Amino acid sequence: MNFVDLNKRILSAHASEDGNMLARLYGDAGTQMLAAGQVDEGCFFLTQAYVFALENGLDSAEAFHGYLVEHGREK
Amino acid sequence: MPYDSLNPVIRPIESARGLPNSNYTDWKVFEEEREALLFQNWAGIGLANDVPEPGDVAPIDFAGMPLLILRDHSGNVRVFQNTCRHRGMILVENKGNLRGTIRCPYHSWCYNLDGSLRATPHVGGPGKNVCESVKREDLGLFAIRTHVWRDIVFVNVSGTAPEFEEYASALLHRWREHEKPVYHGGDTSGFNFDVACNWKLAVENYCESYHLPWVHPGLNSYSRLEDHYHIEEPGHFAGQGTKVYRQVVGDEGEVLPDFDGLSSFWDTGAEYIVLFPNVMLAAQRDHGYAILLLPQGPQRTLERNEIYYSFDPESRPDLAALIDKNAAQWKGVLEEDLFVVEGMQKGRSGIYFDGGKFSPKMDGPTHTFHKWTANQLKSYRGNRAAQ
Numbered sequence: 001m002n003f004v005d006l007n008k009r010i011l012s013a014h015a016s017e018d019g020n021m022l023a024r025l026y027g028d029a030g031t032q033m034l035a036a037g038q039v040d041e042g043c044f045f046l047t048q049a050y051v052f053a054l055e056n057g058l059d060s061a062e063a064f065h066g067y068l069v070e071h072g073r074e075k
Numbered sequence: 076m077p078y079d080s081l082n083p084v085i086r087p088i089e090s091a092r093g094l095p096n097s098n099y100t101d102w103k104v105f106e107e108e109r110e111a112l113l114f115q116n117w118a119g120i121g122l123a124n125d126v127p128e129p130g131d132v133a134p135i136d137f138a139g140m141p142l143l144i145l146r147d148h149s150g151n152v153r154v155f156q157n158t159c160r161h162r163g164m165i166l167v168e169n170k171g172n173l174r175g176t177i178r179c180p181y182h183s184w185c186y187n188l189d190g191s192l193r194a195t196p197h198v199g200g201p202g203k204n205v206c207e208s209v210k211r212e213d214l215g216l217f218a219i220r221t222h223v224w225r226d227i228v229f230v231n232v233s234g235t236a237p238e239f240e241e242y243a244s245a246l247l248h249r250w251r252e253h254e255k256p257v258y259h260g261g262d263t264s265g266f267n268f269d270v271a272c273n274w275k276l277a278v279e280n281y282c283e284s285y286h287l288p289w290v291h292p293g294l295n296s297y298s299r300l301e302d303h304y305h306i307e308e309p310g311h312f313a314g315q316g317t318k319v320y321r322q323v324v325g326d327e328g329e330v331l332p333d334f335d336g337l338s339s340f341w342d343t344g345a346e347y348i349v350l351f352p353n354v355m356l357a358a359q360r361d362h363g364y365a366i367l368l369l370p371q372g373p374q375r376t377l378e379r380n381e382i383y384y385s386f387d388p389e390s391r392p393d394l395a396a397l398i399d400k401n402a403a404q405w406k407g408v409l410e411e412d413l414f415v416v417e418g419m420q421k422g423r424s425g426i427y428f429d430g431g432k433f434s435p436k437m438d439g440p441t442h443t444f445h446k447w448t449a450n451q452l453k454s455y456r457g458n459r460a461a462q
């Protein structure tokens with residue numbers, strides 16, 4: 001994962017208030033980190049993804065919630 | 076016993092005085108009245124039509140209290156205090172549509188549209204969204220008691236008033252023939268006035284007919300003072316009626332359709348009533364209106380005027396011009412009142428003004444409102460003193 005590129009894309013999505021994109025970018029980052037065994041970092045990003053998915057009424061909120069519950073970070 | 080400046084207000088009208096100047100100019104009294112008059116009763120704050128679609132939100136500052144009107148995903152109109160339970164941040168600043176939850180812009184606590192707290196991101200540390208001492212089930216938004224009638228969103232902030240149907244029962248009964256669906260007239264049928272007066276002065280002017288020949292000479296040409304009567308329901312509402320209501324007529328002689336099933340009284344009868352505290356209403360054969368008084372401080376009021384018809388205007392484009400004409404006519408009449416309420420506000424800076432003198436023949440509805448106000452305040456102050 002290219003974190004410099006990811007950071008730029010996240011900042012761009014924040015600047016344009018693109019909640020759908022934020023959910024996707026944070027979600028991708030979170031799931032990749034979990035896959036790499038970086039649980040704390042992954043759950044941080046998945047939390048971000050979850051919030052933007054909730055705010056925007058996205059179906060992906062359920063999946064993000066599932067990951068967080070699985071790791072004891074959400075109920 | 077100390078002198079109570081409200082005691083002369085509740086005397087019989089012949090010997091009564093009006094409310095003291097401080098009830099119109101003083102922030103401390105404004106804040107007392109906010110509690111005693113606006114929060115402990117059913118006050119109008121907005122329209123269901125402000126949030127027509129599920130997910131629509133409309134924030135409002137109601138006499139300094141931040142409220143949020145919304146329509147949930149089941150179509151119900153709800154009102155909440157517009158304040159996050161975490162750090163007290165205002166949740167929604169602008170009118171709009173929410174596709175999902177309400178997200179606090181500060182730390183992103185998220186609330187469902189039923190007010191329940193859905194998510195508390197990072198509350199237990201980064202990436203940890205639960206915390207033993209932060210119990211979501213106890214931290215939903217404060218729900219404000221809400222009732223919608225004639226498209227008006229009423230709230231009882233204190234939660235202590237009787238049910239709305241009981242609170243307004245005398246008016247609901249009086250206008251039972253008008254208990255019909257109403258349709259907002261569209262863009263031209265809604266207009267606001269930002270008025271430099273205490274909100275009560277708008278009430279007082281609206282519920283009396285004494286001023287009509289002087290302030291509305293155009294109306295007086297066909298609707299003379301003697302054609303009007305007082306309406307007084309102590310403790311509930313006050314207003315005036317006319318026996319010579321005339322419909323607006325279009326260039327081709329067309330008129331607006333009547334509400335169904337009205338008795339002959341309404342052929343030429345019309346009534347203009349203030350449901351205490353802050354909703355001014357009109358009932359007529361072919362249209363009605365509501366004016367919400369939204370206090371901005373002791374000496375400033377937003378008057379929100381909204382006109383309603385018996386039919387959906389979108390279904391009758393042929394009547395669009397007549398709706399516009401009717402709205403323009405009312406706007407003109409209501410604008411004629413502005414210098415009066417602003418003038419009475421200015422006059423209350425005169426330190427020798429003693430509340431004024433009522434005409435027993437002409438000022439009954441005004442006195443009814445003053446007496447209600449004084450009694451509400453006395454009761455509020457008494458309860459505070461006893462605590």
